[in-house]
Amino acid sequence: xxxxxxxxxxxxxxxxxxxxxxxxxxxxxxxxxxxxxxxxxxxxxxxxxxxxxxxxxxxxxxxxxxxxxxxxxxxxxxxxxxxxxxxxxxxxxxxxxxxxxxxxxxxxxxxxxxxxxxxxxxxxxxxxxxxxxxxxxxxxxxxxxxxxxxxxxxxxxxxxxxxxxxxxxxxxxxxxxxxxxxxxxxxxx
Numbered sequence: 001x002x003x004x005x006x007x008x009x010x011x012x013x014x015x016x017x018x019x020x021x022x023x024x025x026x027x028x029x030x031x032x033x034x035x036x037x038x039x040x041x042x043x044x045x046x047x048x049x050x051x052x053x054x055x056x057x058x059x060x061x062x063x064x065x066x067x068x069x070x071x072x073x074x075x076x077x078x079x080x081x082x083x084x085x086x087x088x089x090x091x092x093x094x095x096x097x098x099x100x101x102x103x104x105x106x107x108x109x110x111x112x113x114x115x116x117x118x119x120x121x122x123x124x125x126x127x128x129x130x131x132x133x134x135x136x137x138x139x140x141x142x143x144x145x146x147x148x149x150x151x152x153x154x155x156x157x158x159x160x161x162x163x164x165x166x167x168x169x170x171x172x173x174x175x176x177x178x179x180x181x182x183x184x185x186x187x188x189x
Contacts, residue, residue, distance in 0.1 A: 021147040022165040023140050027123065027156035030170030031188075037118045037150045038066055044148075045075050049115035053077040054105045056098055056153075057084065057121040064189040080104070081121075098125035102135070112144035123153025123160075133157055 024040070026033035041051045053070065055062070058079035070077045080101025082094040102125070109117050125131045137159055140149060151160060161167050177183065 020145050021143065021149070023160075023163055024148065024150045025156050025160060025164040025167040026150070026152045026170065027154060027161070027167065028169035028171055029154060030172040031175065032170050033152040033154075034066075034120050036168070036170075037120060037152050040148075040150055041070075041075055041116060041118055044116045045073065050113060051075050051116045051118070052108050052114045053118040053120060054101060054108070054122075055079045055081065055120040056101055056125050057081040059083050065186055066189075078104070081125075095125070095128070095130035098130040102131050106135070106139045109139055109143045109147055109149060112147060114147060116148040116150065118150045119152070121153045122151050123156050126153075126157055126160075127155050133159060136160070137163060 024037075026036050038053070041053055044051050053075065055077065058064070058081055060079040062079045067077055067079075078101075080097060082088050082090075082097050088094045105117065105119055105122075108114055122131075122136070126133055126136065140160075140163055143149065151164075156167075183189070
C-alpha cells in the first residue's frame with residue numbers, strides 16, 4: 001500500500017447545472033448492483049421522498065431480507081418475475097410476466113408520483129428479448145423531469161449506458177462462492 005497525502009483543496013468545482021431526475025445504471029459481473037440501488041432507495045426514503053422498487057426476476061411472494069425491511073419502513077417493493085430462468089418451468093410465462101411488469105413500472109415512472117423508481121434486474125428481460133429495448137429507452141427519455149430511475153443487472157445494453165447520467169460497473173475481484181462458501185441469509189438474499 002502506498003500512503004497518500006490527503007487533499008488540501010477541493011478536488012472539483014461546484015457544478016453549475018440545474019437539478020433534475022437522473023438515470024443511474026449499476027451493471028457488471030460483480031456483486032452489489034441491487035444493494036447499491038437499495039441504498040439509494042433508503043437514502044431517498046430517509047429524506048421523505050416517495051420510492052417504488054420493481055424486481056424483474058423475483059417472484060411476487062419473495063421474502064428476502066430487503067422485502068422484510070422495506071415492508072417495515074414503508075418502501076413498496078414488487079416482485080414481477082418467475083425467479084431465475086434456469087428454475088423456470090415456462091420461459092414464455094416468464095417473458096409475459098416481464099412484459100406485464102414493465103407496464104406497471106413504466107406507468108409508475110410516467111406518473112411522476114415517485115421521486116425514485118428502481119428497476120432491479122431489468123437488464124435480464126431486455127437481453128433475453130422479453131422486453132423491447134426501445135420502449136424502455138422511450139420511457140426513460142420522456143419521464144417527468146424530476147423522476148430518478150435506477151436500473152440494475154449484468155450486461156446492460158449500450159443504449160441504456162449511453163442514455164444514463166451515471167453508470168457504475170461492478171467488477172468481481174474475488175467472491176466467497178467461488179471458494180466453495182455457500183450464499184448466506186442476510187448477506188446475499
